[in-house]
Amino acid sequence: MSVNNESPGFEARANILASEALGAQLKVLQLFLPTSGWLISWQEQANWNIVVAQGVFTEVPADHTFDLLDNGWGDASCIDRFYYRRVMPDEMPMFGEKPRAGSPCYLIMANLKDPDGIHVGRVLGFSHDEPGAVLLLGAPKLFLCLTAMAFTVALRKELRAAEKMVVAMQRDAFIDPLTGVLNRAGWVDRLSQIATQSQRTDDDAAIVVLDLDFLKVVNDTRGHAAGDDLLRRTAQTISSVLRATDAVGRLGGDEFGVVVQHATPDMAAALLGRLKQALAQVDIKISIGMALMSEAGSLKKTVHLADERMYQEKRRKPTPARNRIDIDRTLANTKNTFN
Structure with a gap:
């Protein structure tokens, strides 16, 4: 039996729209916090999914990116909602850089949370400059950038959940509950x-x-x-x-x-x-x-x-x-x- 129980391409369309919106929001973030690259990922069932990658992150393999998102943040410095740490010597080649004494590079990270405080994604940046001063001076504007990104990621999640509910309702409307075949x-x-x-x-x-x-x-x-x-x-x-x-x-x-x-x-x-x-x-x-x-x-x-x-x-x-x-x-x- 064939039952059409999915909305063709809906998830792909939702991802495209979210990616376009997040890409534009990253450009705004770049104005307030200039870096050599940004990426946004969202998390589903403990797995990271890269949504947008700009600058140096377009060349970093996905598995390495996942390691950067998860590891090394225990002792990171924190200003407002942003964390930052030095890039480790063994991480430098990921960005096409050679370790140089006295010239550290930095990773910048911020969590994206929905209005209920649930973690829905993460922003990651790469900078040749220590970002502490910029983070302090631009905190209000940077907070608004993160809020907009978190809202976009959460909205995509809600749209997908709503679509799945509609599809399930449509499927149930076409199925005989006793036999499981079409009504x-x-x-x-x-x-x-x-x-x-x-x-x-x-x-x-x-x-x-x-x-x-x-x-x-x-x-x-x-x-x-x-x-x-x-x-x-x-x-x-x-x-x-x-x-x-x-x-x-x-x-x-x-x-x-x-x-x-x-x-x-x-x-x-x-x-x-x-x-x-x-x-x-x-x-x-x-x-x-x-x-x-x-x-x-x-x-x-x-x-x-x-x-x-x-x-x-x-x-x-x-x-x-x-x-x-x-x-x-x-x-x-x-x-x-x-x-």
Whole structure:
């Protein structure tokens, strides 16, 4: 079954917008605290992600940058919200520098925190000059720069969380909670997608409609929980023989539908055979109808044709009163709610 549960490119767009905003904010920071380079990283699940790198940091490998972000700050000097320390001799080659006695370089670091005080990122700078005096003189303006950066990082995080919530809500709106397959709304949406794609590519599609034969009998004799178990097993069995690009939906109380993209007559016939075999192996009695879009003219008409063929097959079967053996097999493989 294929369910569209992600918003294509949203995270990439959010990252691009955040990177552009943070890049502009770094340029403002550079006006107040000139350095040879800056970078901004945000932290997710204890992992650093480099968002923006300017100046010398564009040449520093990512793994070395992560070491610089994490290590050596225990004894660093602190002015307001900024920490700074000398670059270690073994760190100098990262910046294309050779250790020189009497000419130290400095790393400058500041944590980015959201309005709740939660650490969301870190700013790192590289300077050839000791930054203490500039940090003291420019503290108010530098604080505003950090606040703007932290707000941007936190906003990106909130946007991603909100988008994930919307995507989850959309997914849930299209999923049948009992069986885990598409509900009717999800089925209609999937058909609409395939119909649009088929118009562009002229690819054929197949529809299979399936209707359980004895769901009412199971509900009446074993209870609705047993009927629910039968519906779940049916959905699982159907799903087990489908490709990732196929979709299955629960269309009504005891009716399921399968839509197959890029179908050929042979492919559709093979799928029909797999469905019948898989359902028979678990003693699920079901009526099936199948149709190709190429024979019906449109996907909507294909659904109607498959539905008609399913009912033709159902009418040819014995009535429940004369079909005791199949009923008993279905009941035997369905959980008794009183056990």
